[in-house]
Every structure is written in C-alpha cells, then in structure tokens.
Amino acid sequence: MTDTLLSVRDFSVVYDVDPPVQAVRDVSLDLKRGEILGLAGESGCGKTTLAYGVQRLLKAPAVITNGRVVFHDASGEDIDVNALDADEMRRFRWDKVSMVFQGAMNSLNPVATIGAQLDDVFEVHRPGMSKGERRAAVVELLEIVKVGAQRYRSYPHELSGGMRQRVMIAMALALRPQLMVMDEPTTALDVLVQREILKQISALRHEFGFSVVFITHDLPLLLEISDRIAIMRDGRIVELATAERIWNDPQDAYTKTLLESFPRLTGEKGMVLR
Numbered sequence: 001m002t003d004t005l006l007s008v009r010d011f012s013v014v015y016d017v018d019p020p021v022q023a024v025r026d027v028s029l030d031l032k033r034g035e036i037l038g039l040a041g042e043s044g045c046g047k048t049t050l051a052y053g054v055q056r057l058l059k060a061p062a063v064i065t066n067g068r069v070v071f072h073d074a075s076g077e078d079i080d081v082n083a084l085d086a087d088e089m090r091r092f093r094w095d096k097v098s099m100v101f102q103g104a105m106n107s108l109n110p111v112a113t114i115g116a117q118l119d120d121v122f123e124v125h126r127p128g129m130s131k132g133e134r135r136a137a138v139v140e141l142l143e144i145v146k147v148g149a150q151r152y153r154s155y156p157h158e159l160s161g162g163m164r165q166r167v168m169i170a171m172a173l174a175l176r177p178q179l180m181v182m183d184e185p186t187t188a189l190d191v192l193v194q195r196e197i198l199k200q201i202s203a204l205r206h207e208f209g210f211s212v213v214f215i216t217h218d219l220p221l222l223l224e225i226s227d228r229i230a231i232m233r234d235g236r237i238v239e240l241a242t243a244e245r246i247w248n249d250p251q252d253a254y255t256k257t258l259l260e261s262f263p264r265l266t267g268e269k270g271m272v273l274r
C-alpha cells in the first residue's frame with residue numbers, strides 16, 4: 001500500500017459561462033493516507049471547485065478540461081476517478097469518500113429522528129445488515145462523535161447546531177470512508193464548539209486512518225488542525241507545505257500576505273490540537 005491516497009495531476013476546471021471562468025488551473029497534488037490537508041485561500045480562488053472536481057461532484061456549467069485523479073484504494077487497487085461510470089461513481093462516493101458540506105447540519109430531515117436518518121445510510125448502502133446490526137452501528141456512531149446514544153430518538157430541532165454537525169460527521173463516517181472532504185464544516189458554529197469538533201475530527205482520523213481535505217478561508221484555524229496546507233490563488237496552488245513551514249517560513253509572497261491579514265494574537269502558533 002502506498003502512503004499516497006489520492007494523486008491529482010494537471011487538474012483544470014472551467015465554468016463555461018460568458019466569459020468563461022478558469023476556476024482551477026493545472027493543479028497537481030498528492031494527498032497522503034491519514035493526513036489532514038488544509039485548502040486555504042480567499043473567496044473565489046477555486047477551493048470548492050477543486051475539492052468537488054476531484055470527486056466529480058461538479059455540474060454544468062463546470063467542465064473538467066484537463067487532468068487525472070487516481071484514488072489509491074486501501075485494497076491496493078488504483079481507481080481512475082475520471083473513468084468511473086455513473087453507478088461506480090455513486091458507490092465510490094459513499095464507500096471511499098464522504099463529504100461534510102458547509103451548513104450541512106441544516107440539511108437533516110426535520111421530521112425524522114437522527115437515529116432513523118443514520119439507520120437509513122446503512123439500509124441503503126449495506127443491505128446485508130440486519131435491523132439489530134444497523135441499530136448497534138448507529139449507537140456506536142453516536143457514541144464515537146460524542147452525541148451519545150441517548151439522542152437516538154431526538155429530532156434535529158432538539159439538538160444544538162454543534163450536535164447536529166456532529167450527526168453529519170457521524171453520517172460521513174458511517175461507511176468508514178478513506179477520505180473525508182469537509183467544506184467549511186464548522187464556520188457557522190461558535191468558536192468553542194468549533195474547536196471541540198475539530199479536535200475530534202483530528203482524533204478520529206488517527207483512530208480510523210482516513211484522510212481529510214479541509215476547506216476554509218480561516219487560515220489560523222487551518223494552521224492548528226492541518227498536517228499540510230495548500231494555499232490557492234486564482235485557481236492555482238501557489239504553495240503547499242507543512243503547517244509549521246507555512247507559519248514559520250512561508251515561501252510565496254501571497255502566502256505571506258495572507259498570513260499578515262490575520263492578527264497574531266499570541267505571537268506564537270498555538271498547536272493546541274495535536
């Protein structure tokens with residue numbers, strides 16, 4: 001098994017509008033197994049387009065104009081993501097990769113209990129599981145994300161925003177994916193809740209060994225949670241290095257500008273999460 005989970009080569013995406021928008025330009029990167037890779041950059045630099053594009057989650061007018069994405073499965077198989085047909089793609093998205101969207105906690109069904117909604121994931125994607133096995137798996141998930149099994153019969157409105165977002169993380173974790181893509185997963189939450197959840201994501205990836213692509217414009221937050229950070233500007237990755245290196249010795253002028261735009265409250269990088 002290689003220590004690379006996902007290889008992206010010369011990946012480009014254009015929004016075919018008038019005039020066309022070149023949202024991602026010739027991006028190449030290797031995501032390592034078990035790492036948290038932060039994707040940072042100003043609004044509109046192409047973070048979301050890149051992260052969705054490598055999973056082929058983009059819809060028209062987005063067009064992938066160039067590039068190759070290979071997923072190095074834990075089984076040893078190399079999966080050429082661009083070559084998957086619609087059925088294979090659906091399975092790939094649930095089994096291998098999962099996504100936590102910005103504001104995902106508001107996408108829970110308001111009239112179903114969270115237990116039932118988690119149960120649904122197994123019912124659809126693991127048809128071989130019995131009712132009892134599904135229930136046990138849901139209880140386990142609720143414990144893992146620290147929502148607690150006693151919330152099994154709660155409705156979304158009975159939970160805080162942070163708890164609901166934990167339920168979404170449980171859902172993303174359900175089928176034990178090898179990659180989790182998180183797009184501003186904690187932006188809507190207050191800082192303390194946000195930190196708690198981030199700490200937990202970091203612990204879970206150690207426990208379960210999945211990799212995380214974490215998208216946010218909040219660079220200080222990325223410095224704390226990420227192993228490596230890719231800085232994007234105008235569709236390109238201008239710098240990709242360890243969080244320590246980005247903080248202590250940024251190479252690119254734009255990275256420096258981006259760092260300077262955040263106040264250094266302590267003068268030191270607070271590595272509280274690792």
Ligand SMILES: Nc1ncnc2c1ncn2[C@@H]1O[C@H](COP(=O)(O)OP(=O)(O)OP(=O)(O)O)[C@@H](O)[C@H]1O
Pocket residue numbers: 015017021022023041042043044045046047048049050060061062217
């Ligand atoms: N459906 C679309 N049609 C046309 N242009 C689009 C579309 N979606 C995104 N874009 C453009 O593509 C570029 C990259 O957008 P993208 O959303 O990937 O950036 P981002 O870095 O994720 O920004 P944000 O942090 O605001 O989500 C931007 O110039 C944006 O305006």
